[in-house]
Amino acid sequence: MPPTGDPLANRYRRLLLCYPRKWRRLRGEEMVAVLLASATPGRTRPTPRETVNLLRHGLRSRLGRPASYSVVACAVLTAVICGLFSAALASWVAWQTARPLPDRAETTALVAEVLPGYDAKEVDAPTALFTYYSQPLRLENLDSLLLGDGGEYQQGAVVAVVTAVPPASQQETLALAQRRLRETGWRVYPPYVVPGPTCTGISCDPAARDTTIFARRGDTGLDLRLPARPSVDSTPVTVALRRATPPAVLPAGVLGGLIGAVAGWLVFGWASRRTERPHFAADAVTVLHTITLLLWWSPAVLAAPQLLQHHRDEPHPVWHPLWEWLGQPALSLFFVVGAGCALCGLALATLPRRDPGPLTTTATG
Incomplete structure (x- = not known):
C-alpha cells in the first residue's frame, strides 16, 4: 500500500x-x-x-483461528507476561543509573549525624547495587542464579554496626534517632516492631521486641534496627543504607513493558496463524504454550501477594524492584524451563504446513 x-x-x-x-x-x-x-x-x-x-x-x-474464543485469552496472557518481563528487564537497566552506595567514610559520618555519641565499629560496604551472596554478580554465578538459587540476588546495602558505651536502652536510642533524623531532613516512617518474642529461656520477656526505624532522604533509604535489650554481648544496633529507586526506572519500565507486550502479541499471533489446522504440530504447540504460561505466571501469582502483604506490614522507603514481584530471580528456574518450551513451540511453528489454508478475514463493522 x-x-x-x-x-x-x-x-x-x-x-x-x-x-x-x-x-x-x-x-x-x-x-x-x-x-x-x-x-x-x-x-x-x-x-x-x-x-x-x-x-x-x-x-x-493477527491471531487467526476465527472460530476460537480461547485464543484471545491466551494472547492477552502472553502479551501481559511478556510486557511484565520486559518492564522488569528495562527497570533493571535503568537501576544502573543510581548513584553508588555510600562508602565507609560517608556511612561513618552519617551515623555520627543521626546518632551522636555512637560509633560505627564495623562497616560492610558492598561494591554493587545488587549483590549475589553479598558479592557482585559474576558470569560464573549465572547458572546458580538461574537454576534454583536466585533468591540470594538482592539489593545491596551498606550495613554499619553501631555501639555506645555504656549501652543505651532501646527507647532512649529510638527517641534520639527519631529526633535527629527529623532535624537533619529525613522523612521518618512509623517504627516497625518485630512481632513475637525475641528471646528464649527462663528469663525471656515476651514483651521485649526488636524495633526498626525506616527513613528516607533524597535517594538514600535508611533502616535502623534496635534490639530489644542492647548490651555489649547482645545483638548490636545496626544501620543499613541503600539507594532508592532512580527516576529513570518508571519511564524505562513503562516503555519496556509496552514494547514487550506488543512483541508478545505479535509473536504469539504469528505462531497461532502458522499452526492453524491442518498443521501437524498444532496440538504440540498448544501444549507447549500452555506449559509456558503456567511456568511464567506461577511465580508472579505466588510472589506478588506475598510482597504486597510484606509492604503492608512494614514501611518501605525503598520498594522491592519489579522483578521480585514477578518471583524473579528466586523462581527463575520456572522462567528458564518456560522459555525452553516457548522456543520449542516457535521452532515447530516455522515448519511448513500441509495446507496453507484460506486467508482469515475480519470485518470492521
Whole structure:
C-alpha cells in the first residue's frame, strides 16, 4: 500500500498495519477505498470509532483461528507476561543509573549525624547495587542464579554496626534517632516492631521486641534496627543504607513493558496463524504454550501477594524492584524451563504446513 497525497488515506493505511501482511497485501487497498467512500467530504482523520474498530479487528486477525474464543485469552496472557518481563528487564537497566552506595567514610559520618555519641565499629560496604551472596554478580554465578538459587540476588546495602558505651536502652536510642533524623531532613516512617518474642529461656520477656526505624532522604533509604535489650554481648544496633529507586526506572519500565507486550502479541499471533489446522504440530504447540504460561505466571501469582502483604506490614522507603514481584530471580528456574518450551513451540511453528489454508478475514463493522 504505497502512500499517496491524501492524508486521510495515509492515516487509514497506518492503522491497517495492525493487520497481518498477507491480509494487507490482498485486501488493504480495497479496505482503504471502502473507508474513503464512507468518509464525509473534507475529513482528514479517521473517527475514534473507526480507529478503535480497525485496531481491534486488526489485532484479532493477527491471531487467526476465527472460530476460537480461547485464543484471545491466551494472547492477552502472553502479551501481559511478556510486557511484565520486559518492564522488569528495562527497570533493571535503568537501576544502573543510581548513584553508588555510600562508602565507609560517608556511612561513618552519617551515623555520627543521626546518632551522636555512637560509633560505627564495623562497616560492610558492598561494591554493587545488587549483590549475589553479598558479592557482585559474576558470569560464573549465572547458572546458580538461574537454576534454583536466585533468591540470594538482592539489593545491596551498606550495613554499619553501631555501639555506645555504656549501652543505651532501646527507647532512649529510638527517641534520639527519631529526633535527629527529623532535624537533619529525613522523612521518618512509623517504627516497625518485630512481632513475637525475641528471646528464649527462663528469663525471656515476651514483651521485649526488636524495633526498626525506616527513613528516607533524597535517594538514600535508611533502616535502623534496635534490639530489644542492647548490651555489649547482645545483638548490636545496626544501620543499613541503600539507594532508592532512580527516576529513570518508571519511564524505562513503562516503555519496556509496552514494547514487550506488543512483541508478545505479535509473536504469539504469528505462531497461532502458522499452526492453524491442518498443521501437524498444532496440538504440540498448544501444549507447549500452555506449559509456558503456567511456568511464567506461577511465580508472579505466588510472589506478588506475598510482597504486597510484606509492604503492608512494614514501611518501605525503598520498594522491592519489579522483578521480585514477578518471583524473579528466586523462581527463575520456572522462567528458564518456560522459555525452553516457548522456543520449542516457535521452532515447530516455522515448519511448513500441509495446507496453507484460506486467508482469515475480519470485518470492521
